[in-house]
C-alpha cells in the first residue's frame with residue numbers, strides 16, 4: 231500500500247536531454263517502454279508540471295479497488311500499513327469502494343511508502359520514483375491469524391518476502407487438504423524480477439508480467455507461458471499479460487504444456503487513445519479474477535480461459551483510456 235503523487239509533464243520527444251534511468255536498486259522505473267515516444271528530463275533542471283494529483287497505489291490494493299468496483303460483494307485488502315496521513319488517505323480511498331481493511335497489519339511509527347509518478351502527457355507513460363525504506367511485508371505468522379473459512383480466493387502479490395509467501399501458500403494448501411474445510415483458491419502475481427522458483431508449483435492461478443518474463447529472458451508472452459508452466463502445478467491456470475499485445479493463458483494439463491494449450495487474446499485499445507497505463511496490469515488481474523470466480527463453478531476449459539482473459543483485457547484497455555483507477559462507467 232502506498233501513496234502516489236502524480237505529476238503530469240509535457241516533454242518533447244526530440245529534446246536533447248538526459249533520460250531518467252533505473253538505478254542499481256531499481257527504484258526508478260519507466261512504464262510503457264514499448265512506446266516510441268521517450269520521456270527525457272534534464273538533470274538539475276526545473277520542469278513545470280501541467281497538473282498534479284494524489285492517489286493510492288500498490289498492486290494488491292489496486293486489485294482490491296478494481297474488484298470492488300466491478301461489483302464483487304466482499305473484497306478485502308490485507309497488507310502492512312504505517313500510521314501517517316498517507317496511511318489514512320490510502321485506507322480512505324479503499325474504504326470508499328467498500329474494501330475491507332480491518333485485518334491490515336499496523337506498524338506504529340512507520341511512514342507509508344511514497345511514489346512520485348512523472349506522467350508523459352504525449353504517450354501516457356509514467357516514470358516512477360519509489361521509496362520503500364525497508365517497510366515490513368506481511369509474514370506467515372500475521373497471516374495465519376485469519377479465519378480462512380471466510381475466503382473464497384486469496385490473491386498474493388509476489389514481493390521480496392518470498393519465504394513468507396511460500397509458507398502462506400503451503401498453509402492454505404494444508405487447509406484445503408482437510409475434508410471438512412471450504413476450499414480457498416490461491417492466485418499469485420509474478421511481477422518483480424525476483425527468484426520465485428520456490429513458489430511456482432503452489433498457486434492455482436499464476437499471473438506473469440512482461441517485466442518478470444523479460445527478466446527471465448523470454449521475448450514474448452507465449453514462450454514465457456510455455457517455459458514458466460514447466461514449474462507450475464498440474465491443473466493450474468497460468469496467464470501472461472504483455473502490454474498493448476494483449477495477454478495469453480492456458481491450463482496446465484500435462485508436462486510440458488504445448489502451444490495448443492495456449493489461448494491468446496488481443497488488447498482492447500481505448501477508442502479515445504491511451505492516457506495512463508500505470509496499473510493496467512493490476513486492473514487486468516482484478517478483472518481476470520472477477521471473471522474466474524464467476525465462471526469457476528462450471529470448471530476450467532479453454533473457452534472459459536478465453537472469456538476470462540478477454541474480460542481482463544477489456545477492463546485493462548478501458549483503464550488505459552483514463553487517468554487513475556476510478557472506473558467511471
Ligand code: ADP
Nearest residue numbers: 471472473474476477497499510511543546547
Ligand atoms: P503492467 O501494468 O503490469 O505493465 P501490462 O502493460 O502488461 O501490465 O498490461 C496489462 C494489460 O493491460 C494488457 O494485457 C492489455 O490488455 C492492457 N494494456 C496495457 N497497455 C495497453 C495499451 N497500450 N492499449 C490497450 N491495452 C493495454
